[in-house]
Every structure is written in structure tokens, then in C-alpha cells.
Amino acid sequence: GIQVEQSPPDLILQEGANSTLRCNFSDSVNNLQWFHQNPWGQLINLFYIPSGTKQNGRLSATTVATERYSLLYISSSQTTDSGVYFCAVPRDGAQKLVFGQGTRLTINP
Amino acid sequence: DAGVIQSPRHEVTEMGQEVTLRCKPISGHDYLFWYRQTMMRGLELLIYFNNNVPIDDSGMPEDRFSAKMPNASFSTLKIQPSEPRDSAVYFCASSMTSGRLSYEQYFGPGTRLTVT
Numbered sequence: 001g002i003q004v005e006q007s008p009p010d011l012i013l014q015e016g017a018n019s020t021l022r023c024n025f026s027d028s029v030n031n032l033q034w035f036h037q038n039p040w041g042q043l044i045n046l047f048y049i050p051s052g053t054k055q056n057g058r059l060s061a062t063t064v065a066t067e068r069y070s071l072l073y074i075s076s077s078q079t080t081d082s083g084v085y086f087c088a089v090p091r092d093g094a095q096k097l098v099f100g101q102g103t104r105l106t107i108n109p
Numbered sequence: 110d111a112g113v114i115q116s117p118r119h120e121v122t123e124m125g126q127e128v129t130l131r132c133k134p135i136s137g138h139d140y141l142f143w144y145r146q147t148m149m150r151g152l153e154l155l156i157y158f159n160n161n162v163p164i165d166d167s168g169m170p171e172d173r174f175s176a177k178m179p180n181a182s183f184s185t186l187k188i189q190p191s192e193p194r195d196s197a198v199y200f201c202a203s204s205m206t207s208g209r210l211s212y213e214q215y216f217g218p219g220t221r222l223t224v225t
Contacts, residue, residue, distance in 0.1 A: 033213050041198060041219055048213035086152065095140055095204065096165065097214060099152040 001091050002027045006100035013077055014108055021072040021103045023087035030090065032063050033097070034072050037084040046072070046085075077107045111135075113217035115201050121223045127189040130220045133182055134203030142202040142214060143176055143186050152200075158184065191224045198222070 003026040013019055023032070034046040047054050047061040049070065054061055058078075063070040074081055084104050088097040114133040122128055134141045142157040156166040161178045169176070173192070178184040188195055198221050204214040 031213075035216075041221070043200065043216040043219075045213055045215060088152075095142075095157060095159075095214075096154050097142075098154075101151055 002029070002089060002098055004087060004089055004098050004100040006085075006087060006103050008103060009101065010104045010106075012106045012108065015077060015079060017077050017107075019074045019077060019105065021074075021085050021105075023070045023072070023100055025068050025070075025087075025089050028065065028068070032070050033088045034061055034070070035086045035088065036081075037086065037102070039083055043086075074105075077105075079107045079109055081105060082107045113201055113203055113215055115199075115217035115220050117220060118218060119221045119223075121225065122191055123225055124192055125190045126224075127187065128191045128195075128222060128224075130186040130199050130201075130222070132184045132186070132201030132217060134184070134201070135205075135215055136182070138203035138205045138215075139181075140204045140206065140214075141178060141184050142204075143184070144200040144202065144216075146198045146200065146219070147196075155186070188222075191222075193224045196222055196224050 005024045007022045031050040033048050036044045049061045049063045051063050051065045058075045060073045084102040086099050086102045088099045091098045116131045139160050143155040144152050146152045155168045156176045158178045176186045198219045200216050200219045202214040202216045205212050
């Protein structure tokens with residue numbers, strides 16, 4: 001089945017810094033989602049981005065489907081950005097999402 | 110919209126007891142998913158339904174686990190009997206389709222299950 005790898009596994013930054021999180025996947029996909037799991041455990045939808053670039057405030061994401069990767073950019077980090085960021089892609093072209101292991105982001109004040 | 114609703118939010122039970130987790134998907138969504146999250150295995154799909162019909166239950170760990178969706182607005186995940194290794198956070202998610210297009214999945218707040 002499809003494999004999803006995220007990097008880096010951990011990232012510690014000071015408030016105000018910028019960061020780039022990467023998601024590689026082993027097969028072609030027709031959609032990709034980015035989630036933020038906050039310290040309370042909630043999974044929050046960030047982007048649904050099968051291809052191209054989307055922006056939402058300080059966050060943006062780019063998926064290059066032909067090269068099988070997606071990037072999540074966080075600019076001017078805030079402590080509330082802390083948590084784990086997951087990317088997920090469908091398995092076998094179906095509705096079943098396969099999640100990466102996540103990137104744990106810690107933003108220090 | 111209220112989003113995906115799950116209950117209870119926390120459940121502590123003793124080994125051998127029956128546990129029932131509940132989920133109300135977003136109105137109008139035709140897919141419903143049950144996931145489990147553990148430190149060891151991360152987020153993994155257990156089962157999903159389309160229009161209340163189970164489509165794929167290959168992720169259900171064993172016969173102790175069962176899931177039902179009696180109508181479009183309600184689903185249950187039952188564990189009987191429960192074991193300590195079932196301790197995890199269980200998420201319910203829902204999504205909608207339109208023709209051949211599928212859309213993003215939205216997750217509920219999860220149920221944190223502890224089996225002692």
C-alpha cells in the first residue's frame with residue numbers, strides 16, 4: 001500500500017520563526033489533507049490540497065503531485081501553532097486515509 | 110454546523126467490560142469513518158461506511174470490535190470484552206461525495222478510552 005513519510009519528526013522553534021514541513025508519498029494520489037493536532041488532541045483541518053498551492057493566513061501548502069510531495073509552510077510562528085502536524089492521503093484511490101507519523105512542532109515564547 | 114460529535118469524551122473501564130462509543134456525523138455527509146490513535150501505531154483506520162453500509166472493515170483488530178450505523182446520523186463502535194491494549198483515542202470522521210469527487214474528512218474530538 002501507499003507509504004507516507006513526514007519530515008522532520010520534531011521541530012523546535014522560537015516564536016516568530018518560519019518553518020517548512022514536508023510530506024512524501026509513494027504513489028500518485030487524487031487528494032491530500034493536512035491536519036493540526038493541538039495539545040488537547042483535536043484534529044483540525046488545515047488544507048485539502050490535491051495539487052497546487054493554497055494559503056490561509058500565516059499558513060500555506062503546496063502539493064506537487066507529479067513529484068509526490070507536499071509542503072506546509074508556517075510563517076511568523078506563534079505558541080498556539082504548537083502540536084503535531086499530519087498529512088494524509090487516500091489508499092488505493094479510495095476514501096481510506098493513510099496518515100504519516102507526523103511532525104511535532106514546539107514553538108517557544 | 111456542529112461538526113462531528115462523539116460521546117463520551119473520556120471512558121475508563123475495567124478489563125472485560127463492554128464499551129460503546131458513539132458518533133454523530135456532519136449532516137449531509139455520506140461517509141463515516143472510525144479511526145484509532147495510539148503512540149505505537151499512530152492513526153489507523155478501523156472501518157468506514159458509505160450511506161450507512163459498511164464498506165471496509167479490514168482495519169478492525171479482531172472480533173471483539175464491532176461497528177454499526179443504523180441511520181445516517183448515528184454510528185457506534187463497540188468493544189466486547191475490552192482489554193488494556195484497547196486503550197487509545199478513538200476518532201470518528203465524516204465526509205461527503207458529489208458524483209466521483211470526494212471531499213475532505215472532518216474529525217470529531219475523539220473518545221479517550223482507558224481500560225484498566
